[in-house]
Amino acid sequence: MKILITGALGHIGSRLIHSLKPGQFEEVILLDNLMTQRYSSLFHLPKGVLFKFFEKDICTADLNEYFKGVHAVIHLAAITDAASSFNKKEMVEETNYSGTEKVARACIQNGCRLVFPSTTSVYGTQKESVDENCSVEELKPQSPYAESKLKAEQLLIQLGNEKKLNFIIGRLGTIFGTSIGMRFHTAVNKFVWQACLKQPITVWKTAMNQKRPYLDLNDAISALLFIIKKDLFPNQVYNIVTANSTVKEILDLIKISIPHLNVEYVDSPIMNQLTYTVSNEKIKKQGFVFKGNLRKGIQDTIKLLKGVVEK
Ligand SMILES: NC(=O)c1ccc[n+]([C@@H]2O[C@H](COP(=O)([O-])OP(=O)(O)OC[C@H]3O[C@@H](n4cnc5c(N)ncnc54)[C@H](O)[C@@H]3O)[C@@H](O)[C@H]2O)c1
Structure with a gap:
């Protein structure tokens, strides 16, 4: 099975690619525009895994060239600093929303499943405890970053209904833990x-x-691999929180x-x-164990x- 990871050199991506084992995937295609200069994420990658890296921007590249024959796309590329997103709203919208739309449409065109990491900061809710049943009206994203993620979630749901996109939205808690491309x-x-x-x-x-809500980076990586192994693409939201x-x-x-x-x-x-x-019961019911x-x-x-x- 071929997989493709966008934003592969970032904090989550770098840990993910360094954790891969020979034989796990036939080919692993990595896209990153290096805007955050994390060249070191490509150092000393595991031997025996067929990686192909392309220095490409998801907003401008012809994605079909890379998505052909790919089973699942893990779409990590994003502008991720919520606090500074107030000063660069347009750029955040362009990458996190329009970029995700491009990725989703390329998935539809090439029959790839899509793993979309959203964020628990879409909740920002008045309730004490929330789960995935929280309605869109109740969600209160507090930054342009979280707003762009919520808007992208809604687009994926629409593309799932109208264009048969197969996807999963993981609302990730704030990551802790180390990686070679750490931020x-x-x-x-x-x-x-x-x-x-x-x-x-x-x-x-x-x-x-x-x-x-917080998420151990080990749990984040295990969850991404669990989703692909279990072929868990129900066009639904799952909270991923340790x-x-x-x-x-x-x-x-x-x-x-x-x-x-x-x-x-x-x-x-x-x-x-x-x-x-934020409740993590829904993914646990699928058999995922947080460690x-x-x-x-x-x-x-x-x-x-x-x-x-x-x-
Ligand atoms: N780290 C967290 O706490 C956290 C929590 C919730 C959700 N997430 C989501 O998980 C994903 C990965 O997070 P991360 O912590 O690894 O982020 P990161 O900022 O460390 O990595 C993002 C990567 O995407 C690349 N990138 C940015 N724009 C790009 C573009 N237009 N084209 C190609 N590459 C581009 C960057 O160069 C970087 O390597 C993001 O979508 C983020 O919103 C992260």
Whole structure:
């Protein structure tokens, strides 16, 4: 079976491609425009896996050239920094919505199944606990990034109904854990970075005791491979979340290794008064088992940075 991964050099993609084993897939096609310069994700790829890398932009490339004969597309390419998405709304819309439309239409044309990673930040809801049955009217994305993901979700549902696109939408929690193409602008990773460099830990004023959904990178990779192996393309949404935690719980785990943290409360355009937890029961009912662990993910990240930890 041939698979294709867009945005393959990013945080999730780099871990995914480095975890692949010989014989798992016949061919693995990688597309990335290198806008985030993660060349290192291509270093020392596993031997015996047939990778083909193309430096291409999903918004401008002729995707049919790459999608022919591909069984499943894992569409990771996106502009992913939610906080800075307020300053580049058009670019975010172009990549995350229009780019996804191009990818979806190329999937339809070439008969590929589509795995679309959305985000639990589409919820932003008033309810304490939410699952996939939360109606579109109840969803309250808090940033142009989350809005673009929700709009793309709705387009896929429409293309599923009208054009027989086969897809799954995974609403991923905020990722923690390490990869060779790692980024540090999401909650857990950013706090660990700041703690290691003895910088103030910048916490949004309202966030300390708010619960939010997080996803271990190991669980994210296992879930993507589980979906393909199980051929789970029901044209539905599945939450993919290891644990719901507060910032305080995250900081307490960092303190095990770095006891003195200097917390600075800051304003953020995506700050709100909401605390919510996201259910992962639906994917568990399919037989998926979450094995991730926030404590271990944080320790692994601190270990990665131990050479730069100030004494
Ligand atoms: N990391 C998280 O916490 C998280 C949480 C929820 C959902 N997601 C989703 O998972 C996917 C992957 O996330 P990630 O953390 O690996 O992101 P990332 O930013 O680390 O990687 C995205 C990759 O896409 C590439 N890219 C961007 N625009 C492109 C374009 N037009 N054409 C080709 N390549 C392009 C970038 O160069 C980068 O390598 C994204 O869709 C993201 O929205 C991530």
